[in-house]
Amino acid sequence: MENILAVLTQEFFYAMIRMASPIILAAMGEVMLERAGIFNLGLEGMMLFGAFFAVLGSFLFHSAWAGVALAMMVGVLLGLLFGWAVISIRANQAVTGTAINILALGMTSMLARMIWGVMDVPLSVSSIDVFAIPLLHKMPLLGYVLFQHSPLVYLAYLSVPLAAFVLYRTSWGLKIRAIGEHPKAAETMGIHVLRWKYAMAIIAGSCATLAGSILSLSFMNLFVDNISAGRGFMAVVSVILGQWNPWGIAMGGLIFGFGNALQMRLQSFGIPIPTDLLLIFPIFLALIVVLISKGSSAARPSALAKPYYKE
Amino acid sequence: MLRKWTVLLLVFLLMISMSACQTSAPAEEEQPLIAPEEEEASVEAPEQTKIALILPGHINDAGWNAAAYNGLMEAETLFGLEVAYTESVSLVDQETTIRDYANRGYNLILCHGNEFEDAVAIVAEEFPDTYFAISNSGIRLDNAVGMFVQNEEQGYIAGYALGLLTQANQVGFVGSVEGVAQKKTEAGFLEGVKAANSSAEAIVAYTGSGDDAALGKETALSMFDRGVDAIFQYAQGSGIGVIQAAHEKNVPVVVTSVSQKEIAPDMTVLSVMSNMKVNIVSAVEAYVDGRFNKDLYIVGSFASGLYQVSEINEMMFTEEQLQMLNDTIEALKNGEISF
16 A cells, blocks of 8 residues: 555656646547537547658758747648538548548558658657746645646647637637537527538647647657557547536646656566556546546537538 | 449549559469469579568668568579569468468478467368478477567677666666566566676566557656666557657766767667568478478577677676676677576
8 A cells, every 4th residue: 555655756646747648638629520510530640640741840940949939830730631621521520530630640641651751760850848837847746747848738728718718708619509409599699600610620729739749749749650549539528527517627738748647657666466457457447437437428528420501 | 413423433533443443453472373374484404592571560660670671682692593472461361372372382381470370270270291480489399480589689698788877777678568578578688787787776667568658768767766876668669758758858868879879978878689581491491401400490590690789889898897798798608698
């Protein structure tokens, strides 16, 4: 028992906060989109695209922030592409998302090989340094855990109150939620349903690619094939876990961060549990939380994943 | 109306991409198909030895498959053979691909990976005059042998070097997905650590992924947090993250290729590389020399040249430690230490 408590160090919470951040940022984009009635399963692929183009931008312009900018631009394009497929063409949303995931995996690997060649070790580019927030980072205990991260990690956590504010405190949020619940009614109220849906698709795309750039430029300084490794799916799950509420979703993301940070430490403490079981621990934890937090069916946007036909 | 056209356009694009796939795929496979026929017609008299290599992945992966491909190319030039290969053979296609080569009169068929064992066992029985070799396997049939790899040796030397270096008596091992090769390497690592420093403790963690570099980095950081001050990465793509963590936190790290040193130039203890092409060349050589039979024993090890240690960072060791390390490498090469 002492062993298990010894796991919970400052480093542990630091790792948890950091590892949850890309999941949370991607999930914030996703919740805005889902609130507008579109289900985007392609988050994983968008993250992967973001991770790749961030490294490419950093490689081409010798600046990590140029990489982040390029990743964001790609995110906007991906959002438009996804939006065009599911909003204008009214393609099946889950299928389109899956197509983006498959496309991303193949295309990023292929482009990386075309640009940098087949290398034993991936090319390192300039990355984003940790930015310790003045004064705050000197706080005992919490200072290190909360205020010594990469700027993109702060951005990920700032996106949570921002999303909550926009959704619940502004007229824009009201419109978005109305579209997700009953698009026809929203349209009759004079809301440009399609325009809003496109806007949310773009936000979801750029949040996902930004989350990808956290992985490749702030955690690492390079791109390896499939670097997103399932984090996009965890973001999709977090949205459901958090019942489409930004605060709940942030908790969902933190559960994944907590599970992963704990799993790694339990392994290195030599606790006699098979590694494979420990590796699925974060997912298992999420499942338990879903089962005990009885979500109300009202939380789910009623028009989610349904194509909208403008009369 | 607009919608109809976009759908048509999409269908059209899909057809183009599919037809592109179809033309490229057979072209690759047919390469070996056409070559032997021409060969048979022209050089009828002294029948040339034909060797085929079947790979689970692509030849440009800078790793497992690339090494085997290089081995095949080397064998081709060394022994003047006719060679062919097929890439990315999935589990369901294994038997067909092997049988196809056997049917076409290939003398030796090399299957690169122990996942081919079952398929070879079936086909080998049907073609008693064809010989088969399987990488990383201990299979032993009348006409099929495994090309064994002593993974323990790679782990042993890594563990030994880190055992010498550790001050905190905590040495880390980060693996990718638990499998035969990984477990064998881990076992060798534990022994190596103990041999160098009997009071050192080896801490083992697996990332569960061969390409999640970010998770590899976090795993390494969590180990450093626990007090580990010397680490070995054996986690392919995830291992890149381990090396990076070592670089950032100034922890000595053992890497598995010379180029990985670029990520942590100051903290790299040494590189212990496995060169799989050695096994392929020895199998072909054995066949050419007429030694290929049930009793052939191919083992990839330090002794056979499969493992190579390089880039030893002499600044990290004391003179005495360096001597011990070099002696251990010699002992592995001589076979004095074996598993």
